[in-house]
Amino acid sequence: MKYAVIYESATGNTEMLAKEIRNTLGEEKCVCFGTPEEELQSKAEDADLIFLGFWTEKGECSEKIGKYMETLHNRNVFLFGTAGFGGSEQYFTQILNRVSAHLPEGNKVSGTYMCQGKMPQSVRKRYEAMQEKAPQDEKIKMMIDNFDKAASHPDETDLARLGKAAADLDI
Numbered sequence: 001m002k003y004a005v006i007y008e009s010a011t012g013n014t015e016m017l018a019k020e021i022r023n024t025l026g027e028e029k030c031v032c033f034g035t036p037e038e039e040l041q042s043k044a045e046d047a048d049l050i051f052l053g054f055w056t057e058k059g060e061c062s063e064k065i066g067k068y069m070e071t072l073h074n075r076n077v078f079l080f081g082t083a084g085f086g087g088s089e090q091y092f093t094q095i096l097n098r099v100s101a102h103l104p105e106g107n108k109v110s111g112t113y114m115c116q117g118k119m120p121q122s123v124r125k126r127y128e129a130m131q132e133k134a135p136q137d138e139k140i141k142m143m144i145d146n147f148d149k150a151a152s153h154p155d156e157t158d159l160a161r162l163g164k165a166a167a168d169l170d171i
């Protein structure tokens, strides 16, 4: 079995997951690894399984990955991604459902994995400014708590869980 890892990562979180997949499965069977540029897309045609990685942008997958997914036919894919908000599996499921919708019929999703990913400090600064104006606002408090929770992710446990999911695929 040959595999490809095609991903988008603006600040490095999703790239950590992509590297974990390649570390777990080994470079020998990896036909390509990187962002969905044309050259890589043609190399991915040889893969039996494509690992597709995205970061969450406005509740959706990052744009290039969505567009690339729309070009796929009769492929076997494993979706993985990071999101700033973690909290619940239900949130991840909602995102994954939206992301999967980019795949035309006939493709198969063999697995999915998501975890939280840290956000830039500028985001916390923005929340803090909001909190100064509305110190009692529970929603802003929750956003700051979530930011702080996200700050350590992806962590060792996140990577180990993904590594196990990839290893269990029997490639």
Ligand SMILES: Cc1cc2nc3c(=O)[nH]c(=O)nc-3n(C[C@H](O)[C@H](O)[C@H](O)COP(=O)(O)O)c2cc1C
Residues within 6 Å of the ligand: 008, 009, 010, 011, 012, 013, 014, 015, 054, 055, 056, 057, 058, 059, 060, 082, 083, 084, 085, 086, 116, 117, 118, 119, 120
């Ligand atoms: C413009 C922008 C929009 C974002 N929108 C969301 C969102 O809708 N939901 C969410 O959970 N996280 C959102 N995030 C957080 C990122 O998805 C998260 O930090 C992710 O781990 C970044 O991955 P990367 O380091 O691979 O780029 C957003 C981040 C940015 C910069």
